Structures are given as C-alpha cells and as structure tokens.
Amino acid sequence: MSWIGGKKALRELIVTLFPVYYERYIEVFGGGGWVLFHKPPGNDFEVYNDFNSLLVNLYRCVRDKPQELMEALRYVLNSREDFDVVRATLARDSPASDVQKAAWFYELIRYSYAAGLTSFGSQPHDMWSNFPLIEQAHRRLAKVVIENKDFEKLIRQYDRPASLFYLDPPYHATEGYYQNIGEDGFTETDHIRLRDALMRIEGKFLLSYNDDEFIRSLYDRPGIYLMETTRINNIKQRYDNGAQFPELIIANYDMHERLRVAPSQMNLFDLTGGDTAWLKS
Structure with a gap:
C-alpha cells in the first residue's frame, strides 16, 4: 500500500x-x-x-474483519466531491463503525494523489481489484500484534x-x-x-x-x-x-x-x- x-x-x-x-x-x-x-x-x-489511529484501525480490520471490510469497500468514490466529503467526515471523527472508518480511510489512500490523503488523484481505481491483496494481508497479519x-x-x-x-x-x-x-x-x-x-x-x-x-x-x-x-x-x-x-x-x-x-x-x-x-x- x-x-x-x-x-x-x-x-x-x-x-x-x-x-x-x-x-x-x-x-x-x-x-x-x-x-x-x-x-x-x-x-x-x-x-x-x-x-x-486511522491507519492502525485499517490494519486491525484487515486482520480481524476482512470480509466486512471488503463488503464496505464495494461503494466506489467517483468524484472529487465524494473524496472531500469522506476526508471531512474522517477529520471531524464522526461516529461510524471501525469497519466503515477503515473503508473510508483506505479509499482516501487509494484515491489521493501520491497517497498524501489531501487531494483527489483523479484516476479511476477499481476497489474490487484490491480484495485479493486484503485477503493476503489478512493471512500475513494473523499473528501480528497491532499497536x-x-x-x-x-x-x-x-x-x-x-x-x-x-x-x-x-x-x-x-x-x-x-x-x-x-x-x-x-x-x-x-x-x-x-x-x-x-x-x-x-x-x-x-x-x-x-x-x-x-x-x-x-x-x-x-x-x-x-x-x-x-x-x-x-x-x-x-x-x-x-x-x-x-x-x-x-x-x-x-x-x-x-x-x-x-x-x-x-x-x-x-x-x-x-x-x-x-x-x-
């Protein structure tokens, strides 16, 4: 990533x-x-x-709740406006489940320019193509303590x-x-x-x-x-x-x-x- x-x-x-x-x-x-x-x-x-804490939450969800995370990622960001809404929601720590926060954060990483989380990269990205990577990371992290x-x-x-x-x-x-x-x-x-x-x-x-x-x-x-x-x-x-x-x-x-x-x-x-x-x- x-x-x-x-x-x-x-x-x-x-x-x-x-x-x-x-x-x-x-x-x-x-x-x-x-x-x-x-x-x-x-x-x-x-x-x-x-x-x-958002990055740590993402990895904990990959380790412990990979299927729920992949299901939450089926929603696809398709505009700069969507990107800005998700970023603003995470920045003000709005109430949401750990899985939903992890999905939003992963989307920001994937859709931001140079993974900087600050600006929309304007490039299409199929989230579903990441599911095999999430499954592999889930297996690798199975016994890793995440702090x-x-x-x-x-x-x-x-x-x-x-x-x-x-x-x-x-x-x-x-x-x-x-x-x-x-x-x-x-x-x-x-x-x-x-x-x-x-x-x-x-x-x-x-x-x-x-x-x-x-x-x-x-x-x-x-x-x-x-x-x-x-x-x-x-x-x-x-x-x-x-x-x-x-x-x-x-x-x-x-x-x-x-x-x-x-x-x-x-x-x-x-x-x-x-x-x-x-x-x-």
Missing part, C-alpha cells in the same frame, strides 16, 4: 541487514508496512505500531535483549509531509527523544533516516554504525528522471553480521581435504 515515506525501494536491503538472531520483531513506525510484509514470517513474535502507541512507550514495553526494533520515523526537515488525517506533527524534540530512547534499550535497532547533518550528529556515538545508501527520489521523478535521495541506515550492531556468518560456497577440495583419489573408484 502506498504511504508517505514507504520503504518499497529499500525493503530488500533492510531485511538483509537484520541481525542473525532475534526473537521479537517490532516495527515502530509501521506506515504502509512494506518491511513487515517483505520480511519472511518466522517463529519470532511480531509487532506493528503506528501513531496514526497504536507513542514510540517511546512502545519501545519501553517491548524491549528485551532478544528484541529487534525497525524504525522508519518521519524524516528530519520533511515532517510536514506526514501531517495528514490522524497524525500529529513530529518535531525536532521528537527526533532527540527517539535517539535517547534507543540509546537505553537492551535489544537491537535498525533505523532508516534521511542523510543530513542533524541526524548524523544525533547518532555520532560509540557503538553506533552508519551506512550510506540511496534510493529513487519519487517526488523529483516528474522533472528529474533518475534523481536519487540519500539515505542513512543506522544500527547498534554490525549490520554485516549476517554476511559474515553465511556459509561460503565449498568446492571439492574443501569437501575432501584436497584428496580426490576417491573419485577414481
């Missing part, structure tokens, strides 16, 4: 940087869930969290020595893009509060950010690893094809440990200790 700041372009890299061993996986700023859905389901305990908490409280609740926190917070100096329905602003104080919360944990964290001097200064600490990477800049694609966006990936563990313990390819001399005489028999 499209979402502001979604990690579609980096999900493959991020999953390969996970540590070899962990028992709990906690996605702190869940958003569109690109990393969670790309991550192979295993025996680990999984948590999805987001501070946007709607402030990041600091969530980290404190789920921190254990065997916990892995993946965090994709609003990027520094771009926080305005995230202030949509159901979201509060993310301030510079929150970036600092996040850093302080991560410095206190017993478990491990992997954090994706935009590469700027303020973020680098926050995490310039012993035992913290930084990796530079880039991705396609979706916003600039309209006028600068191929433009890249610089990203930082930050962790409190060696992000290459999975590569270091991966078994190397063996040849015949490895298997036989250099003695191939047995092949003649």
Whole structure:
C-alpha cells in the first residue's frame, strides 16, 4: 500500500541487514508496512505500531474483519466531491463503525494523489481489484500484534535483549509531509527523544533516516554504525528522471553480521581435504 515515506525501494536491503538472531520483531513506525510484509514470517513474535489511529484501525480490520471490510469497500468514490466529503467526515471523527472508518480511510489512500490523503488523484481505481491483496494481508497479519502507541512507550514495553526494533520515523526537515488525517506533527524534540530512547534499550535497532547533518550528529556515538545508501527520489521523478535521495541506515550492531556468518560456497577440495583419489573408484 502506498504511504508517505514507504520503504518499497529499500525493503530488500533492510531485511538483509537484520541481525542473525532475534526473537521479537517490532516495527515502530509501521506506515504502509512494506518491511513487515517483505520480511519472511518466522517463529519470532511480531509487532506493528503506528501513531496514526486511522491507519492502525485499517490494519486491525484487515486482520480481524476482512470480509466486512471488503463488503464496505464495494461503494466506489467517483468524484472529487465524494473524496472531500469522506476526508471531512474522517477529520471531524464522526461516529461510524471501525469497519466503515477503515473503508473510508483506505479509499482516501487509494484515491489521493501520491497517497498524501489531501487531494483527489483523479484516476479511476477499481476497489474490487484490491480484495485479493486484503485477503493476503489478512493471512500475513494473523499473528501480528497491532499497536497504536507513542514510540517511546512502545519501545519501553517491548524491549528485551532478544528484541529487534525497525524504525522508519518521519524524516528530519520533511515532517510536514506526514501531517495528514490522524497524525500529529513530529518535531525536532521528537527526533532527540527517539535517539535517547534507543540509546537505553537492551535489544537491537535498525533505523532508516534521511542523510543530513542533524541526524548524523544525533547518532555520532560509540557503538553506533552508519551506512550510506540511496534510493529513487519519487517526488523529483516528474522533472528529474533518475534523481536519487540519500539515505542513512543506522544500527547498534554490525549490520554485516549476517554476511559474515553465511556459509561460503565449498568446492571439492574443501569437501575432501584436497584428496580426490576417491573419485577414481
């Protein structure tokens, strides 16, 4: 599902940087869930969290009431006026069932320009074509705990020595893009509060950010690893094809440990200790 700041372009890299061993996986700023859905389901305990209550309600309905949600989605938005009415209704928190709110919110995401929730994208979209995706997401989320908490409280609740926190917070100096329905602003104080919360944990964290001097200064600490990477800049694609966006990936563990313990390819001399005489028999 499209979402502001979604990690579609980096999900493959991020999953390969996970540590070899962990028992709990906690996605702190869940958003569109690109990393969670790309991550192979295993025996680990999984948590999805987001501070946007409408987004969390949508995922809970996908997990718990998929048939009711799909039935509610049979109504199709077909104009800018419909879009504006639904957006205004959600913004004033009008009384409605959790399923109806989830359907409205999903429609806003699908019909808004660049999933920004603010303006009608003016492109036809058949909601029924999404039903198989909803059913797949329902199965994937069956055992996932879905939370709607402030990041600091969530980290404190789920921190254990065997916990892995993946965090994709609003990027520094771009926080305005995230202030949509159901979201509060993310301030510079929150970036600092996040850093302080991560410095206190017993478990491990992997954090994706935009590469700027303020973020680098926050995490310039012993035992913290930084990796530079880039991705396609979706916003600039309209006028600068191929433009890249610089990203930082930050962790409190060696992000290459999975590569270091991966078994190397063996040849015949490895298997036989250099003695191939047995092949003649």
